[in-house]
Amino acid sequence: MQISDVNQSIANRLHSAAIHLLRRLRKQDEAMGLSQARASALSVVVFGGPVTIGDLAHAEHVSAPTMTRLVIGMERDGLVRRERDARDGRIVWLKPTTKGTRILHEGRRRRVAALAEQLATLTERDRQTLASASQILERLLRAAPRPATGERPVSTTDVRSRRATRR
Amino acid sequence: MQISDVNQSIANRLHSAAIHLLRRLRKQDEAMGLSQARASALSVVVFGGPVTIGDLAHAEHVSAPTMTRLVIGMERDGLVRRERDARDGRIVWLKPTTKGTRILHEGRRRRVAALAEQLATLTERDRQTLASASQILERLLRAAPRPATGERPVSTTDVRSRRATRR
DNA sequence: GTATGTATTTAGCCTAGCTAAACGAATATA
DNA sequence: TATATTCGTTTAGCTAGGCTAAATACATAC
Numbered sequence: 001m002q003i004s005d006v007n008q009s010i011a012n013r014l015h016s017a018a019i020h021l022l023r024r025l026r027k028q029d030e031a032m033g034l035s036q037a038r039a040s041a042l043s044v045v046v047f048g049g050p051v052t053i054g055d056l057a058h059a060e061h062v063s064a065p066t067m068t069r070l071v072i073g074m075e076r077d078g079l080v081r082r083e084r085d086a087r088d089g090r091i092v093w094l095k096p097t098t099k100g101t102r103i104l105h106e107g108r109r110r111r112v113a114a115l116a117e118q119l120a121t122l123t124e125r126d127r128q129t130l131a132s133a134s135q136i137l138e139r140l141l142r143a144a145p146r147p148a149t150g151e152r153p154v155s156t157t158d159v160r161s162r163r164a165t166r167r
Numbered sequence: 168m169q170i171s172d173v174n175q176s177i178a179n180r181l182h183s184a185a186i187h188l189l190r191r192l193r194k195q196d197e198a199m200g201l202s203q204a205r206a207s208a209l210s211v212v213v214f215g216g217p218v219t220i221g222d223l224a225h226a227e228h229v230s231a232p233t234m235t236r237l238v239i240g241m242e243r244d245g246l247v248r249r250e251r252d253a254r255d256g257r258i259v260w261l262k263p264t265t266k267g268t269r270i271l272h273e274g275r276r277r278r279v280a281a282l283a284e285q286l287a288t289l290t291e292r293d294r295q296t297l298a299s300a301s302q303i304l305e306r307l308l309r310a311a312p313r314p315a316t317g318e319r320p321v322s323t324t325d326v327r328s329r330r331a332t333r334r
Numbered sequence: 335g336t337a338t339g340t341a342t343t344t345a346g347c348c349t350a351g352c353t354a355a356a357c358g359a360a361t362a363t364a
Numbered sequence: 365t366a367t368a369t370t371c372g373t374t375t376a377g378c379t380a381g382g383c384t385a386a387a388t389a390c391a392t393a394c
Contacts, residue, residue, distance in 0.1 A: 140282075344386085
């Protein structure tokens with residue numbers, strides 16, 4: 001099949017590009033104590049918070065224990081605060097601290113600095129292609145991996161709305 | 168500055184997209200004993216080999232000890248073979264085994280299967296955007312991170328040519 | 335022939351992923 | 365009301381994959 005070959009090529013190139021992009025950016029992030037996993041989780045807390053640990057795990061597509069440990073580290077480093085829910089004693093709400101918000105934004109600034117020279121060498125058209133592609137990808141990845149499994153589709157953007165219905 | 172804001176936005180969205188893409192694909196790869204790191208390294212060996220461990224580390228932008236360990240695992244699992252260089256006793260050449268080549272291709276097939284449904288929902292135009300973007304990215308990332316540091320620019324594609332000059 | 339350089343490995347550390355299982359709190363049911 | 369179940373989080377313990385520092389073994393230059 002023609003279309004499947006095209007998709008295979010796209011998937012594999014995306015995979016390769018993603019791996020190498022992350023390796024490139026890792027150093028910048030870690031220079032300020034913001035690993036990739038933390039940067040990604042923290043940005044959900046900063047832009048989408050307050051959020052529970054479980055929701056954050058779903059939004060980030062990692063297991064709950066993994067997120068618990070990330071949160072422990074971020075709390076120890078003063079990036080987020082825990083707050084128990086008044087009505088439901090099982091729930092922990094996460095909020096960014098001032099430091100957390102600042103570090104996240106610094107991280108984002110450093111990250112672009114690491115790519116800026118190279119992004120600047122691109123034509124406007126190429127930059128536009130990258131911008132569009134990242135949007136297409138996020139939209140694509142936000143969809144459920146396998147609609148048939150019944151796993152609820154969770155997106156970073158509906159974290160608030162899901163919890164908003166909690167009583 | 169206008170352009171820097173645009174670049175920041177692109178860099179951050181790419182970062183986010185890359186993280187989530189890899190988390191999505193990881194399960195598929197690991198289902199057949201091909202982690203992301205192995206899949207990426209193995210593809211260099213299969214498509215660009217024979218290659219030395221040091222060159223592979225450079226091509227993958229990881230340290231030599233990291234690559235040594237990856238190779239140990241891949242060799243243990245019969246994906247690659249080591250061969251000492253006849254003229255230079257320090258050098259280890261890596262070649263894919265039949266199994267390694269097969270597994271790599273299976274991995275690539277599974278990987279697209281994991282994204283296929285979703286790629287199929289895209290318009291031809293969007294698919295084209297993703298394809299272009301991955302090419303632009305690989306080209307961008309192949310360039311030296313910081314041209315000033317004197318670090319030699321190493322690409323997956325010139326692995327052969329670099330080694331071809333060895334006597 | 336000694337010193338220096340190069341390719342790989344060893345040792346030891348860290349983060350971040352996982353599953354299984356424990357725990358405490360909430361909720362449903364008999 | 366007592367009991368069972370479900371839910372959110374944490375603990376415990378494993379693995380892979382990243383790093384640096386230092387050891388090893390070979391090659392080369394002086």
